[in-house]
Amino acid sequence: MTEKNRSRAGILESKQRLQLVTKSMTERSRSRAGILESKMQLAKSRREMIEIKKRNEAIRSRISKIRDDLVRVENEHETLFKSIEQMKKQTATYNEEMKKLNEHCDVANEESNKLSEIILESRKGLELRNNKIIEKRLLYEYQLKQIQEIYAGLKAEENTRKDLHNQNLDLMGNIRVMCRVRPYTDKEKEIEQVSLECFDDKHTIQVSTKRLRLWQMQIEKSTYEFDHVFNTSADQKEVYLELSPLVQSAIDGYNVCIFAYGQTGSGKTYTMEGNVNSPEKKGVIPRSIDEIFDKIEETNKLGWNFEVYVQYIEIYNETIQDLLIDEDKDRKKSCKDRKKSFKEDRKKSFKESKDLCKIVYNEDTRMTIIENAERLKISKKKDMEILIGKASNRRSKSSTNSNSVSSRSHGVFILHLEGENPLEKMSSRGSLSLVDLAGSENIDKSGSVGDQMTEAQSINKSLFYLRYVIQQIKDKSNHVNYRDSVLTSLLKYSLGGTAKVCMLVNVSPSTDSTNETKKSLSFGQDARKAHVGTAMRNGCA
Ligand code: ADP
Ligand code: MG
Numbered sequence: 001m002t003e004k005n006r007s008r009a010g011i012l013e014s015k016q017r018l019q020l021v022t023k024s025m026t027e028r029s030r031s032r033a034g035i036l037e038s039k040m041q042l043a044k045s046r047r048e049m050i051e052i053k054k055r056n057e058a059i060r061s062r063i064s065k066i067r068d069d070l071v072r073v074e075n076e077h078e079t080l081f082k083s084i085e086q087m088k089k090q091t092a093t094y095n096e097e098m099k100k101l102n103e104h105c106d107v108a109n110e111e112s113n114k115l116s117e118i119i120l121e122s123r124k125g126l127e128l129r130n131n132k133i134i135e136k137r138l139l140y141e142y143q144l145k146q147i148q149e150i151y152a153g154l155k156a157e158e159n160t161r162k163d164l165h166n167q168n169l170d171l172m173g174n175i176r177v178m179c180r181v182r183p184y185t186d187k188e189k190e191i192e193q194v195s196l197e198c199f200d201d202k203h204t205i206q207v208s209t210k211r212l213r214l215w216q217m218q219i220e221k222s223t224y225e226f227d228h229v230f231n232t233s234a235d236q237k238e239v240y241l242e243l244s245p246l247v248q249s250a251i252d253g254y255n256v257c258i259f260a261y262g263q264t265g266s267g268k269t270y271t272m273e274g275n276v277n278s279p280e281k282k283g284v285i286p287r288s289i290d291e292i293f294d295k296i297e298e299t300n301k302l303g304w305n306f307e308v309y310v311q312y313i314e315i316y317n318e319t320i321q322d323l324l325i326d327e328d329k330d331r332k333k334s335c336k337d338r339k340k341s342f343k344e345d346r347k348k349s350f351k352e353s354k355d356l357c358k359i360v361y362n363e364d365t366r367m368t369i370i371e372n373a374e375r376l377k378i379s380k381k382k383d384m385e386i387l388i389g390k391a392s393n394r395r396s397k398s399s400t401n402s403n404s405v406s407s408r409s410h411g412v413f414i415l416h417l418e419g420e421n422p423l424e425k426m427s428s429r430g431s432l433s434l435v436d437l438a439g440s441e442n443i444d445k446s447g448s449v450g451d452q453m454t455e456a457q458s459i460n461k462s463l464f465y466l467r468y469v470i471q472q473i474k475d476k477s478n479h480v481n482y483r484d485s486v487l488t489s490l491l492k493y494s495l496g497g498t499a500k501v502c503m504l505v506n507v508s509p510s511t512d513s514t515n516e517t518k519k520s521l522s523f524g525q526d527a528r529k530a531h532v533g534t535a536m537r538n539g540c541a
Pocket of ligand 1: 267407
């Protein structure tokens with residue numbers, strides 16, 4: 001029993017130990033399952049960790065991107081802020097300007113309001129004026145009618161005036177001859193005895209010459225009659241007054257020629273030109289111009305428009321020399337050259353000169369034009385004064401250059417007056433030739449040689465043909481030969497046929513000149529008897 005109890009106790013103990021081992025084995029398997037579970041859970045957790053890490057990475061990269069974005073946005077914000085600041089400043093400037101503009105606007109509005117008021121007022125005034133204009137128009141139409149009536153009357157009067165004027169001139173004869181005695185020079189006054197007497201009738205002049213006859217000193221008196229005699233005290237105005245009707249005729253469409261004849265020093269240039277710048281001493285040329293422009297202005301009222309052209313030449317040794325030649329062209333030559341060429345020009349033969357300045361006739365208008373010589377259009381008195389000044393300066397210059405050439409040349413000043421009257425459908429072509437002839441004392445000069453002989457011959461020739469032409473006109477010859485000298489060729493339409501001519505015989509009161517004076521007076525008296533024919537207007541439609 002004790003052994004059995006002991007083995008029972010050992011078995012019990014082993015059973016207990018087995019139970020314990022089983023229990024621990026169970027526990028161990030339990031813990032093993034727990035470990036496995038834990039392991040699985042750990043693996044899961046690991047996976048989750050990886051997942052989380054991945055997400056963390058993504059979040060981190062997103063955060064860095066967001067940070068970058070943030071920086072960019074901040075930069076943009078800064079830029080925007082700056083531009084907003086600038087815009088704010090600009091807005092302030094704009095506001096300032098706006099303010100000013102508003103102020104201007106206010107002022108402009110105020111002005112506009114005022115203007116509106118003015119416009120309103122003006123409109124009222126305009127309406128009033130309009131009414132007045134209508135009234136005036138009615139009055140004007142009435143006056144126009146009256147003017148038309150007056151114009152018709154004026155025209156009739158003008159025609160009557162022209163007719164009477166021409167009848168009057170015709171009665172005086174177409175060649176009028178007047179005589180002018182120049183005053184004594186201071187030197188002449190001291191020694192002179194009076195040999196010339198101008199009668200009060202203003203037509204007669206008497207020359208007294210002492211002659212020894214039958215051992216006795218006798219006084220021979222020769223009397224001459226002219227259309228007018230101007231004594232030593234006659235001034236330029238008085239002379240011109242007698243010539244003025246002829247100038248009027250040139251405007252009326254006639255060819256008019258006035259020439260001064262006489263010996264050198266008898267006052268031809270003084271009479272024709274005088275002192276252009278002096279109102280008292282200016283001669284026939286400047287006075288004619290003054291009158292022509294005054295008359296042209298008057299005729300404008302009757303619907304006439306006139307154009308005035310001028311040519312101014314001198315004839316030396318049968319050569320035409322242009323006195324209006326363009327100074328600028330001429331100035332290019334040196335002064336020395338000019339003097340030389342002028343002398344040379346003068347020496348050219350008539351044949352050569354024909355190539356330079358040619359006389360051209362217009363048979364229809366009965367006008368003569370010098371081709372290749374300046375033909376200037378003149379529109380006011382002043383132009384003409386300057387032009388004459390220049391021309392006479394040229395003439396006097398050449399005179400000193402070649403020993404008083406001016407007394408050996410004929411100065412011819414020609415005005416062409418071309419008028420149109422569109423209202424009346426009329427036209428008029430007149431001319432005025434004013435000639436300062438070469439000194440007549442050269443005619444009988446003999447024994448001269450060289451240049452002097454050529455000069456004397458050509459003066460002889462031209463004055464002879466002038467007298468001859470006048471003689472032929474006087475004799476009513478069927479054919480008058482104008483072509484023998486340049487002077488008569490040039491004056492063809494101004495001397496004969498239908499022209500009006502006036503010769504001014506200039507004489508010196510000096511007893512030294514008595515012989516020349518008598519010759520000049522005889523020539524004038526002869527010419528006076530010439531009858532040109534009935535004067536006729538040119539180119540009247
Ligand atoms: P011509 O041209 O005939 O040679 P001028 O006209 O040159 O003569 O006159 C000669 C001089 O006499 C000039 O000094 C001129 O001023 C003078 N003379 C001529 N006529 C008059 C006059 N009517 N009144 C005053 N001086 C005159
Ligand atoms: Mg002279």
